[in-house]
């Protein structure tokens with residue numbers, strides 16, 4: 158196997174598409190996954206799984222593997238990994254690009270949603286209602302005390318511990334469809350959708366389904382980007398950057 162010169166921090170469809178694109182172009186890459194999902198969709202090419210142990214561990218990995226460029230293609234809400242990548246690349250002088258799909262701020266319905274800055278505000282906005290919660294496993298604790306009448310949580314993997322009374326879990330992985338999302342919300346008599354500005358087409362149908370059923374949308378704003386890190390929002394631009402920086 159050729160020595161990888163590019164590290165893709167992944168866990169997203171964009172990261173997998175970039176691995177395909179670079180692989181096809183003959184650029185050896187290694188993709189990194191956090192290891193949170195039980196049965197992750199594996200990118201093509203070399204894959205490593207698990208945290209690096211903070212910026213220091215990542216810096217060491219970059220040196221050891223002689224990585225020349227890093228593309229942070231993690232989820233827009235994966236703040237910890239993005240901060241760690243910025244610090245490690247700064248420390249080692251390795252070039253870093255952020256690849257993040259566009260958010261839903263330009264969605265035709267965006268003006269009808271309640272935009273909030275944090276999970277506390279989202280929980281407060283959903284109080285007293287039947288809620289569909291799609292903000293992910295890591296945020297569950299923030300919503301445990303939410304005064305909702307019913308909560309349906311959608312996750313990729315089942316939860317291991319107990320959940321409060323009035324909560325249930327549905328496990329699934331996108332992409333989702335408009336009829337499927339309408340049926341889910343209608344069957345559970347959902348009144349409020351609590352979600353986050355993940356962006357992308359795979360999980361977008363819930364937003365149209367909510368509008369169709371008169372379900373209120375409460376949406377978490379994205380965390381701020383790492384300062385000073387160049388960013389693109391599409392795979393072709395990221396692939397071009399890699400070709401430019403790391404060469405063939």
Ligand code: NAP
Nearest residue numbers: 167168189190191207208209210211231232235236237238
């Ligand atoms: P996070 O808070 O940014 O990351 C926490 C720690 O997990 C990082 O400091 C790092 O540990 C490790 N980590 C995260 N992404 C990694 C990667 N690609 N490769 C190796 N280690 C990684 O991340 P998160 O929000 O828990 O998300 C975890 C993963 O799931 C990310 O890769 C992300 O792309 C994907 N994902 C997240 C969401 C979301 O809503 N947050 C949604 C879909 C997919 P060390 O400090 O030990 O290096």
